[in-house]
Amino acid sequence: MLLKKNIPFTYILGKIRKELIFVSLYSILVALMYNNFHFTRISIPIAIPTILGTVISLLLAFKSNQAYDRWWEARTLWGAILNDSRTLTRQLLTFVDVDYGSEEKRAFCERMAHRQIAWNFSLSRHLRNQDPTYQLEKWISEEDLQNVKNYTNIPVGLLELQGNDLRYAYKLGWINEFQQVEIDRTFSRLTDELGGCERIKNTVFPATYSIYIHMSLILFILLLPFGLIEFFGVVEIPLVIAISSSFFLIEKMAIHLQDPFENMPTDTPTTTISMTAERDIKQMLKESYKAEEKPQGTVQGPSKVFFIL
């Protein structure tokens, strides 16, 4: 009742169903052996499993700390992508003289801002190993799309197109040399954020650590019923299930958090952030933005938050 968001209980159990079935059968078996067949010699001192449990708790806490750091870094990178999308649009509108200028200049700003929307969606799919050119035609011209398909890394290609347009605008005198360099810096930051996401995506979390924790956890659960049976008798069964569920859940959480771009519901919400960027960029360009899409915005109350697990 203390918890702010209640996750459906069945959802949680579904995540560790296989483990739970095994643990239940195992603890029932131990209880049967102890009570019915009088294998009382199998009781071991409670100190062994509890101290083992302390060690595993510590290691899991450390590991979920590191996994959380990875996940938070991924989230921060996408937050920065949203910030720089807004900054780029504001810079275009501030630096290029759109309001009183020619139609051409306005079209230029829109082309670059739309390409930034495309970049966000494209990077989001690129990180999940999906086709990064999917639906890009909504935002960039057919020519750009063909151009960009020559690149293995689509977002890198899109950023080069942005650089080309920046040179073009500078040559036509629409922006001065300062403004060119300043917008180029925004592109450099976007390049850094792209590289940062790829770093997290492509770097596997040290596997030995996970194996070590997983093996210790199984050893702990195998020993646990023998340690509890003497004092708790049949009550040992729910205790073992409760304790091992906690450990399995937290281990799963750490494994999910450490890889935040794996196409799972607990991922970094790259699509939602891309849609927020789309909404804000469109509104800055005074383009019509359909009302029914609004609920997908960033600050929208509890209904839009997502669970970690």
Next chain:
Amino acid sequence: MLLKKNIPFTYILGKIRKELIFVSLYSILVALMYNNFHFTRISIPIAIPTILGTVISLLLAFKSNQAYDRWWEARTLWGAILNDSRTLTRQLLTFVDVDYGSEEKRAFCERMAHRQIAWNFSLSRHLRNQDPTYQLEKWISEEDLQNVKNYTNIPVGLLELQGNDLRYAYKLGWINEFQQVEIDRTFSRLTDELGGCERIKNTVFPATYSIYIHMSLILFILLLPFGLIEFFGVVEIPLVIAISSSFFLIEKMAIHLQDPFENMPTDTPTTTISMTAERDIKQMLKESYKAEEKPQGTVQGPSKVFFIL
């Protein structure tokens, strides 16, 4: 007596009233069963609850560490917003030639500085899911207000208006190209700070971890009286209440800290910081600032500090 600030004791207890009543009844029940009905077999080795307590202490310490980091990051972001509000005002007054310049230039500086005050108050309300346009008419023109209402994200709209004015000042030659880019950078920093606050607001802290800790805590408190009853007898009752209060309090604190924009007294003090920015900006503009508001300033002694819990 060692503590710097004494929080009213009843305030603390009020936070965990429900939990305390349950724990008191439970521990009294166990004592009654043990003493009056001679259920002495229910005593369990003290090692089980104490080691469980160690584990929970560790996990709570880790968790409150992470929650504290979130809360401190939110606080740091709002500190940066205050810094950049002051920096923006100083840049306007330094770069635009106000003192000896025309009335028009002075009005321009005031308009931008006041819009920054509006931005602070608006972001503060935006983060708490309150109406972000509330009372903005005190600081921005009616035209601006209508303009900004077209945006789902009001602070983004306000920053675009700032960008428009910046272009306007540059075109009139009131600021040079360097100064334009430099002020634009201050806007980029404000965009980053806005995005950072939204990131903290919209990212739910991993829920499994909290559930795991909460369940372990309840298990621990259920077992505790049985571990203590043998050695302490009736003294077990106050001991159980004291120990479980500590754990509940620290768990509550972590839950409060991890969401610093939830309209609670322990939030990041966004309204106070917005008022400090208002005061400093007004004094820099040499506008009259009512004396009675002064006590709300930043460095004002112990009376203005706020409790975490």
Next chain:
Amino acid sequence: MLLKKNIPFTYILGKIRKELIFVSLYSILVALMYNNFHFTRISIPIAIPTILGTVISLLLAFKSNQAYDRWWEARTLWGAILNDSRTLTRQLLTFVDVDYGSEEKRAFCERMAHRQIAWNFSLSRHLRNQDPTYQLEKWISEEDLQNVKNYTNIPVGLLELQGNDLRYAYKLGWINEFQQVEIDRTFSRLTDELGGCERIKNTVFPATYSIYIHMSLILFILLLPFGLIEFFGVVEIPLVIAISSSFFLIEKMAIHLQDPFENMPTDTPTTTISMTAERDIKQMLKESYKAEEKPQGTVQGPSKVFFIL
């Protein structure tokens, strides 16, 4: 003997005198009860106080970690203030053509550099809730002083005066547009450092955590003699005093570290750093700097280091 700096032993004990007297009397009382009145039933298993001690050690270690981070951040901010004071002076002397220039330019550089000295001393006093205008007349003109007194936050006012002078120098052509923006950036960094110090000053460390640790510590010390009496007899008295002193000392240290601007000997040495900045700025301006003040410099051997606690 392993320790680099020996703190006078009495100094340490003076800090926890009250606590020591209470603990001594309490442990003597327990020993008397056990030995003379044969209340041997009061002995409790050693496991309870020692495991409680482990938990408290962990929490104290975590807490002093966080407190140390605050204190180190405050120290780093003041280190940055020293750095930026030196940078500002070097920029003034490099950018404004002083050596071969008119007397007027030289006076300008001195005025700004002296105002930076004033800013340091003023911020130091502002953070300790002392009068921030004290002795400022040594460094700034009477007119500036009156001007600055209109501000609630004196350092903000001083930075605005610096901005005014920067505009003045630019209009006279003493610095070019690049140099103006570059010096303005130094002011922005100083604004950030000012805001960072105020953030640490005004944000109270979560109080629940401290209360929880303090209460657990008292519970631990109350139980400790009963755990030790069986094995150690009268030797329990010095053991209890030694162990509880350690815990009280480390708790005190954490409380002191977490608030580094409280006018105590363990504060961040803001006055010393301000004097170092004064010395370096004066020597850069080739002003005479009295020899007797030199020992207060930064790298001056062990005599100038300060104790924590």
Next chain:
Amino acid sequence: MLLKKNIPFTYILGKIRKELIFVSLYSILVALMYNNFHFTRISIPIAIPTILGTVISLLLAFKSNQAYDRWWEARTLWGAILNDSRTLTRQLLTFVDVDYGSEEKRAFCERMAHRQIAWNFSLSRHLRNQDPTYQLEKWISEEDLQNVKNYTNIPVGLLELQGNDLRYAYKLGWINEFQQVEIDRTFSRLTDELGGCERIKNTVFPATYSIYIHMSLILFILLLPFGLIEFFGVVEIPLVIAISSSFFLIEKMAIHLQDPFENMPTDTPTTTISMTAERDIKQMLKESYKAEEKPQGTVQGPSKVFFIL
């Protein structure tokens, strides 16, 4: 089964073969002595090895934390090198007018971009103590190669050549003063990343800590069989082997992670990253890039990930 990537089991065991053989023989010996020769007095309380195990777990967790930080910093530095390689190429193509310009300008961009590819490969070999000029003739001219061989530190030499070309382009008017400074900043970042890699390479992780942990670990394993023999009998042998394998594996992992440029399969993938940079730069220059090399790209599914250990 919970683990995302399954490492071949024999690969893991191969890493600690020597240690495993020793531990197996030792634990069998202890079991023989206990069971056959009735040296039952050699049993020691289980508390000693388990508490020792807790301590070692903690220290290993701390140490692998620090080792992981070093390894992650190295990975982040190489991510930044990839980002800045892309940024440099984009800046060259944006700032120098290549498309409609003379052949000469195009050749200039290619020369600088190719030299960046050479820089990446050269730094990769430099960090592994291999010949850093190996195959550089693929990317830089013979004259450059001779020039660069006068440097002890080849990447520093390459960066100076880049600086020379930058001056040359500026003198010919191909880039303006802003663009020169902006590209120079990219070189400064590359200098910082070079220096950061050398710092990690040349700074040995505190050795005492490792020795202390290793000695404690041996002490723990020597005592372990004596603690388990009483309760587990012959089952002690597999338990000792399982527990000591976990500890040895995690110790090995920490030792591998802390030195990420040692020519081992678990290194930071500097060659792969250099090839990704080569691919992206070539595609940005519209050079033909052989299809068969594509699978070495950054986001290429599970086949390209690498194990830690």
Next chain:
Amino acid sequence: MLLKKNIPFTYILGKIRKELIFVSLYSILVALMYNNFHFTRISIPIAIPTILGTVISLLLAFKSNQAYDRWWEARTLWGAILNDSRTLTRQLLTFVDVDYGSEEKRAFCERMAHRQIAWNFSLSRHLRNQDPTYQLEKWISEEDLQNVKNYTNIPVGLLELQGNDLRYAYKLGWINEFQQVEIDRTFSRLTDELGGCERIKNTVFPATYSIYIHMSLILFILLLPFGLIEFFGVVEIPLVIAISSSFFLIEKMAIHLQDPFENMPTDTPTTTISMTAERDIKQMLKESYKAEEKPQGTVQGPSKVFFIL
């Protein structure tokens, strides 16, 4: 055998000789009392010293973590100094037109680059409380040397001379306004790194923490033999020596790491880094660099690494 670098065993023991002699005598005395004089009542439960040992391990791990952070920050600062030395030289050679320019311009670049070499050596000695003007005449002119001796803080003086030369070059038109500001930024970074080193040098690590750990450690070692004697008999002597050596060694390491500029072999290698900077700067200036000095370079295989302890 797992360890990458083997430190001579006698070197390690030499560090804690006094402590080892005391501990040996003490544990022998306890064994004699127990075995020969049958003071068997002195045996205490093993739980007391082992749990105390757990606590101390935790605190030492925390403390050496913080000490390591200080030491690593110091190392990072000197890495940044090396980076900025290379960057400054590259900027001078890129921005000032040396190759085809007059002799005068070349002399100017050399003068500034040499002064940077002097700055490194001077800062290195300044931090160790040695004469910071020692051998500076190798790198700077007699006039500069006299000038700089008027400063209490020699590196600050050298940076002001650099600023003077920068103004001089700008006035003669050798660098443009952008380049002046960009090089000035390199000076600002060097100022920050100088200040960072002084901050670490002058801020004593909280002493109470060290005292608390040291006292707990002594208490632990005094109790240890009594806890082991019952189970191990005479074997207690080597065990006590082995365990206390580990703790003393790790305590010493933390104390050494926390003060990285104390003229000890485990310091941050400021002299080696200064020599690397000298070598690279000389090679960039195409000056002859004596071959026999080359082995002191940065990446030179295992012979140049240094031990921590």
